[in-house]
Amino acid sequence: MDWVEKYRPQRLQDVVGNSGAVRQMYEWARDWSRQKKPLVLYGKPGIGKTSSAHALANDMNWEVVELNASDQRTKSALERVAGAGSTTASLSGATRKLILLDEADNLHGQADRGGAKAIVEIIAAARQPIILIANDYYALSRDLKAATEPVQFRALQARSIVPRLRQICAAERMACDPVALDEIANRAGGDMRAAVNMLYAAAIGKEHLTAEDLHTSAKDERSTIFELVGGAYKGLRDADLLRMAVQVEDTPDAVEQWLEGSIDHMPDSASRAKGYACLSRADEFIGRTYRRQYYTLWRYASAIMLIGVADAAGAHGVHGRILPPARWQKMGTSKKQKAVRGGLARKLSGMTHIPEDALREDFFTAISIIVEQDPATYVREFQLDADELALLIHDRAMATKVVKDVAKEEKAKEKKISGKEKPSGKGRKTRDNDPPGDDSGDVQQDLPPGQATLF
Ligand SMILES: Nc1ncnc2c1ncn2[C@@H]1O[C@H](COP(=O)(O)OP(=O)(O)OP(=O)(O)O)[C@@H](O)[C@H]1O
Numbered sequence: 475m476d477w478v479e480k481y482r483p484q485r486l487q488d489v490v491g492n493s494g495a496v497r498q499m500y501e502w503a504r505d506w507s508r509q510k511k512p513l514v515l516y517g518k519p520g521i522g523k524t525s526s527a528h529a530l531a532n533d534m535n536w537e538v539v540e541l542n543a544s545d546q547r548t549k550s551a552l553e554r555v556a557g558a559g560s561t562t563a564s565l566s567g568a569t570r571k572l573i574l575l576d577e578a579d580n581l582h583g584q585a586d587r588g589g590a591k592a593i594v595e596i597i598a599a600a601r602q603p604i605i606l607i608a609n610d611y612y613a614l615s616r617d618l619k620a621a622t623e624p625v626q627f628r629a630l631q632a633r634s635i636v637p638r639l640r641q642i643c644a645a646e647r648m649a650c651d652p653v654a655l656d657e658i659a660n661r662a663g664g665d666m667r668a669a670v671n672m673l674y675a676a677a678i679g680k681e682h683l684t685a686e687d688l689h690t691s692a693k694d695e696r697s698t699i700f701e702l703v704g705g706a707y708k709g710l711r712d713a714d715l716l717r718m719a720v721q722v723e724d725t726p727d728a729v730e731q732w733l734e735g736s737i738d739h740m741p742d743s744a745s746r747a748k749g750y751a752c753l754s755r756a757d758e759f760i761g762r763t764y765r766r767q768y769y770t771l772w773r774y775a776s777a778i779m780l781i782g783v784a785d786a787a788g789a790h791g792v793h794g795r796i797l798p799p800a801r802w803q804k805m806g807t808s809k810k811q812k813a814v815r816g817g818l819a820r821k822l823s824g825m826t827h828i829p830e831d832a833l834r835e836d837f838f839t840a841i842s843i844i845v846e847q848d849p850a851t852y853v854r855e856f857q858l859d860a861d862e863l864a865l866l867i868h869d870r871a872m873a874t875k876v877v878k879d880v881a882k883e884e885k886a887k888e889k890k891i892s893g894k895e896k897p898s899g900k901g902r903k904t905r906d907n908d909p910p911g912d913d914s915g916d917v918q919q920d921l922p923p924g925q926a927t928l929f
Pocket residue numbers: 477478479481482483488489490491517518519520521522523524525526608609638666667668670
């Protein structure tokens with residue numbers, strides 16, 4: 475068993491840090507009645523939200539019913555669990571069931587078509603205690619916030635992490651240099667799960683852990699989209715920006731939208747114009763990447779947008795928080811659904827040469843059924859994003875996963891190609907090194923990818 479599971483806190487008293495949050499949870503449970511609002515535990519990953527909920531149930535002798543996103547929280551499933559009375563003790567003797575809903579910041583489209591709204595209605599009428607878990611409190615709908623009580627979990631201090639690591643070392647009968655534990659705790663960035671994982675990775679097969687052992691077990695230090703966008707606006711070195719661009723999980727089209735989302739941070743209109751010019755140029759390469767299915771071009775898109783924006787911003791930095799692109803936030807669910815549906819119809823119509831209206835009226839269901847059989851293939855063929863795929867297969871969690879997997883696969887492919895590529899390449903490479911903007915002569919390659927496959 476890995477140590478993260480082995481050393482998951484079993485009781486509230488074992489939870490490290492966040493004593494205010496833990497007390498708030500305990501008091502809520504102690505006085506629980508149907509009038510109490512459900513709790514929302516929120517905060518960054520790996521700091522004990524889920525563990526605390528389980529530990530609370532354990533302390534209260536409550537059973538836990540966990541409904542995670544992949545369980546497809548259908549309205550009926552939720553109603554069945556949350557609506558069940560509390561009078562019947564379960565086989566284990568527990569008198570209540572604590573219902574745990576994780577990823578509460580991603581409820582859209584779940585609980586059947588009613589989405590978050592249906593969930594709010596169900597939890598408001600629930601006859602069992604409910605705890606929701608979220609990373610981003612601000613992503614919860616207004617209704618959901620109003621129907622719940624927030625409990626904030628904060629990142630852990632390195633000095634709280636060290637004693638826990640020491641405890642684990644003692645339980646494993648392993649000697650540990652204090653310097654090594656300090657270093658792990660500092661590297662973990664407040665994330666206890668990362669700290670325990672690092673300790674585990676460094677300690678395998680050892681009886682004595684030293685700081686030397688750590689260099690092979692560093693926390694996954696890949697850059698995040700926040701660091702990348704912040705770095706561009708801070709005018710980080712070109713080489714660093716390009717390295718980070720390869721590390722982030724987001725594809726260049728998403729990075730482009732993040733950069734655009736922060737363009738208001740540019741100091742004046744001249745820089746903003748320069749920034750937009752780079753983004754639009756990068757956009758051409760992104761379009762060409764998809765049309766030609768030639769992912770090497772992504773690199774040019776990344777270089778143009780990142781180096782270009784960094785240059786335009788003149789190391790001015792970002793004042794305030796870096797936020798997801800405003801247009802993502804603004805599109806409320808229904809408006810977004812409509813926009814996604816319209817965009818998808820246009821895209822498929824262009825690719826299949828079926829008029830948009832006919833496609834909407836007569837072919838959507840058929841296409842949905844076909845796509846459901848093999849979503850990954852159609853994500854590649856039609857360059858579907860998660861919203862579009864979710865619309866076709868009616869499963870948001872699955873759509874997000876498939877699109878992420880395909881993007882990862884493409885990135886790996888791109889890395890492989892760029893590793894192999896020689897400066898004086900031949901064949902299709904020569905073609906694709908045509909000057910930017912020259913799309914002529916690509917009739918065969920630019921054939922809509924979905925056409926051959928679907929019809
Ligand atoms: N406060 C803590 N005290 C003790 N152990 C912790 C704490 N936080 C995290 N851990 C360790 O990290 C593991 C993961 O923690 P947990 O699942 O509770 O995090 P989380 O905040 O719910 O993260 P996520 O948002 O990713 O679900 C636990 O099994 C435990 O080993």
